[in-house]
Amino acid sequence: MTIEISDADAAPALHDAPRRQAGNSAAFWAATGIARGHEVIRRPGYLAVAGDARAGLRVLIQEPGLDADTVAEITALAHRASGPVDAEDPFSATDLSHLGMRHWQMPVMLRPAGPAAAPTMDVTRVRDSADLYAAEQAVIAGFELARFEPHRPGEMFPPSLITQPGVDVFVARIDGEVAGACVTVVHEGYGSHYWVGTPPAFRSRGVGRAVMLGSLAHLARVPVTLTASRLGRPLYESLGFTAATPSTWWSRR
Template identity: 70%
Template sequence: MTNSTDTPARLADAPRLQARNSAAFWAATGRSRGHEVIRRRGFLAVAGDERAGLRVLIQEPDLTADELAEMAGLAREAAEPVDMEDPFSATELGHLGMGSWQMPIMLRPPGGVEPAAVPVQRVRSESDLHGAERAVIESFGLHRFEPYRPGEMFPAALLDEPGVELFVARVDGEVACACVTVAANGFGSHYWVGTTEAARSRGIGRAVMLGSLAPLAQIPVTLTASKLGVPLYEKLGFASAAPSTWWSSSRA
């Protein structure tokens, strides 16, 4: 199986693949939330409200002075929090008053996926969508979305965006793990893979990854992993490719 350029996906391709897919995901998220989506050669930005904040996805390693200046202006004018993602780790943004950290971009080549040990379902109902929101908000500590407002993080319109799918697994009838996948331009990516604290160490995260990977088995898949997630993803066939640098006003 090949990527959108009809050449086999390599580890060296992973930062650009992740950049493009992250832009597709956040553009879809922005549209579904009714937020402004700003597209430039070197970056895509989603300007949200005071709870969602500003999200910037760097698309090229060689941002121009004008692009950097526009990003700085967006950050100054934005309702915090401000989060910027640089899959190329090539752009210094410390002058914007943000702290940074790195996480590995990982790539999985096309290949078979074993069955999940517990049922994993595509999100189709509003109740499942709200369950996915709550699981992700809890597992990632997204206090910006508290107090909880149903449909704020994952609006129902997100399910209508091309290539976007949400998956959930339950423990005792309650959504305990969720994730989002995006398929675009011949490859896929995972986002917001989160398990509630009470359901951890029970194989639920692995199950959701397997269930969500199955529809993407014939294409390359990328993700950006936390350090704790790397061992699981390696067992599922992902390999680390390059560090992605994340910048956030919350880490200042």
Template identity: 70%
Template sequence: MTVDVNSVDQPASLAEAPLRQARNSGAFWAATARSRGHEVLRRPGFVAAVGDERAGTRVLIQEPGLDGDAVAEIVELARGAAGPVDVEDPFSATDLSQLGYRNWQMPVMLRQPGPVEEPHLEVVRAGNAAELRAAERAVIDGFELVRFEPYRGNEMFPEALLDEDGVDVFIVRVDGGEVAGACVTVVDNGYGSHYWVGTPEAFRSRGVGRAAMLGSLAPLADMPVTLTASRLGRPLYESLGFAVAAPATWWASR
């Protein structure tokens, strides 16, 4: 069955959530690559953001069950990559074991349109260089992204990212203004999705992640929203109305 990914005439089904997540992830990583000045490769079955030795290369599988030629191209791309390589398969239908990478599964989740409660902490959309740097630092610390250490500002989230259509970066403030967490949302073809919902260790267990989700969900309340959840994040997302749709498989070189 062919799914029209350009319109939303009715609530999304769990069955199509992996495809929606695939399309949104492709849009997000293409936008990220452009903002960094990196190459974007588009193929019928996948999108790749080809970065440097620190940012690495991200491959976003766009269709279930890629053929041998597509798999061979991904393998060649990975072997020639300058830095770490990550591959996302929201369909868990393509065997990339020949890469020799570690792999694991996380659920693709879907939230239908609906009201969103007010966050108990201040959540704002990053609108300038200082706020973007604070978001960048919060995500790097929250996810322990050692590939971006020592820290170089404007590398993970370049200022050009703020000019990408559909991409918004949010920060959570506590204690009179200190940034305690961040996340990114992307709207593409009538669907939203979340990325990099991160809280540095010093601010955990204070509801920062929940506040980040609530504050960033508010502008998306009238559309379906997908995301890929970690084991620790899943209970939070379920409490916000997300339902598990299907397992996604991730492959990583390190």
């Protein structure tokens, strides 16, 4: 993976983090949709990936405060979706409450470019389908993604995902067994993390910290954003991330 940086990337601003996160999330989900063979819908105010009954519909809002016509388009997509619906609004400025979905907020966080400490366990970049499927299983178990059970290898992380521009998957191992995983994406001079997951059997053993440190080593030259859960936020703060603004997530199962 080649990382290009500019002078602007060297001094990231917290106020720009939501827009950077929005663009990076769109790049990640477009890559995921392409790898899965799902429909990728690109509009000025949002990007959507329309998947099957298990993957569902993913909507990534790209601008603060979408107009009524654009909200109507998203509404129509949600009504047509055959499976779950998930929408992410890093600006927390578009109201989707009329869809009757549950919603919550998580902070968009930003880490400036810089080195990271070495992980305390083996962390490697995924290069083959066997490790990719193990990473997939770790994420499904870590996030309790019932929609992908029973497990079908390559359904969540198809082999072509790691050939998409800027996309990498990392795994952490304990005694040779994959104990956690994450996905990183580099887009327009910023990195971002997704699916930082540890199965229940490996929790409280430093796996999440290790896989973050191992992946950050490959992102040392770029600022990095992510959206943090309540439980994950203390870890990310300890790694140099700062909360910028709340992101609103909407979901229907």
